């Protein structure tokens with residue numbers, strides 16, 4: 181028997197200022213199924229609704245119509261049960277708490293006792309290779325290291341799903357590529373299902389097992405591209421013909437949408 185999709189989106193529409201003069205249709209009739217263990221990137225031009233779709237999934241905003249199921253539950257129930265973690269473009273760490281205590285925070289909120297949360301935070305810091313910085317404060321770390329702390333924090337409650345909204349967007353190119361490699365290693369170690377928002381075509385190809393291309397406003401799903409490049413992917417992957425071919429395929433899908441929209 182096939183396992184049901186871990187994320188299921190059916191007929192989702194999202195309109196801001198619904199019915200008003202300035203109403204904006206951000207998402208139109210979105211249908212999407214994501215299987216357990218996939219790494220799916222949402223790729224599209226600025227303003228096409230990628231973040232809105234992620235926010236609908238993460239129960240940060242409600243769809244105007246349609247349904248979302250996460251791990252067999254409503255987004256609200258999945259949120260309460262800590263079925264997912266979230267990482268944004270800004271790490272959003274608390275500067276007055278040590279790295280260790282930042283990672284412990286979700287467990288503290290969930291009521292875990294001190295030894296449990298200490299042990300879990302140490303395990304997570306090992307996962308992101310920052311154990312020796314546990315006692316540092318966020319402001320003492322580079323931007324890339326801060327994002328690794330944010331990833332450790334998001335994974336501390338062992339979520340089945342990780343939502344990431346342009347988490348590497350604020351980093352310089354070198355650090356960005358290094359962290360892409362780290363992220364794939366962490367994904368392989370944890371087998372978490374990842375939904376990743378980006379407007380970088382090469383980033384989406386390097387990371388993803390599948391790319392969902394979104395069209396310009398109103399945001400719709402324009403194409404789903406399987407990225408069948410073998411894992412583990414390394415710096416050498418970026419120089420292969422197969423990688424370039426996938427980048428071209430994704431770029432063509434993205435651009436044909438823009439042309440159709442007259443954008």
Ligand SMILES: Nc1ncnc2c1ncn2[C@@H]1O[C@H](COP(=O)(O)OP(=O)(O)OP(=O)(O)O)[C@@H](O)[C@H]1O
Nearest residue numbers: 196204206225226227228229230231232233379397
């Ligand atoms: N709270 C809001 N109120 C009104 N309109 C909004 C709101 N949030 C988003 N929008 C509009 O919905 C559309 C989709 O926005 P969204 O941020 O989801 O796009 P995006 O693809 O993530 O863009 P970017 O890549 O620039 O972050 C945009 O036109 C945006 O202006």
